């Protein structure tokens with residue numbers, strides 16, 4: 001059994017925030033472009049409030065309790081992530097509370113995600129007077145958006161928020177990405193309505209794609225890449241945004257396109273194309289299922305890979321460094 005000291009040595013100082021995950025953030029001075037960043041797996045998550053409970057135990061009973069708790073609150077977590085958690089999760093054998101332990105771990109990830117987004121947005125606003133912030137849907141980033149809404153230091157008048165992709169359902173449906181993002185973030189922040197740019201799914205699909213394409217084109221034409229920050233996710237099949245592998249982008253593709261999937265419930269999607277996503281100078285991936293990283297690199301032509309490999313990309317998820 002490892003002692004608390006050796007565990008701390010392995011994971012960093014007590015009280016540290018979730019360990020910074022990967023790539024170097026792009027600098028804002030105009031120094032030469034840094035070399036392509038090698039994606040590194042994030043180091044273990046060590047929630048601050050568990051620092052005093054770092055006695056390790058790996059009894060099967062506790063594993064199942066954590067699995068139940070995490071599985072209940074965040075169903076995307078899989079067994080690979082769970083085993084990472086168990087390897088890096090510490091508790092007092094006589095006073096173990098699986099629920100608060102799991103919640104702290106998850107909360108640390110969400111806080112880290114929110115802080116990263118907030119820091120990048122503030123930097124852009126400060127340096128460029130504007131930030132274009134792309135937000136993905138899906139489940140993983142939503143709690144980070146909720147925490148982002150609590151940050152009172154962001155000048156939202158200077159931020160243009162757009163949707164990376166949308167499921168083609170009316171905005172009142174539970175599967176709507178814009179509904180989730182409005183509920184988690186937009187309805188809680190002082191952002192002018194015209195600064196929230198998203199597809200209108202109440203009109204025919206082609207019309208929706210066409211209008212959204214013009215809006216995104218307008219942003220691309222008018223706002224420098226360096227002022228863009230885009231939050232991404234990766235699906236269990238290695239897709240990102242609503243670009244599904246194997247993905248080849250035709251050269252003449254527009255900035256916003258319509259895609260189809262037969263893997264997921266909502267089949268019709270509206271999404272930024274890869275080249276439009278590549279316009280963003282900064283990508284932040286928020287993943288609760290670390291296994292999707294492996295999937296993205298293994299599947300044939302995952303559109304996530306060029307963005308993961310882009311200079312400055314940051315990935316946060318609960319996975320130990322290998």
Ligand SMILES: O=C(O)[C@H](O)[C@@H](O)[C@H](O)[C@H](O)COP(=O)(O)O
Pocket residue numbers: 076136137138139140141164165166167177232233234235236239240241242
């Ligand atoms: O509309 C969507 O579903 C997304 O924008 C999509 O690209 C998402 O980011 C991934 O599927 C990951 O989803 P989870 O966060 O739910 O794992």
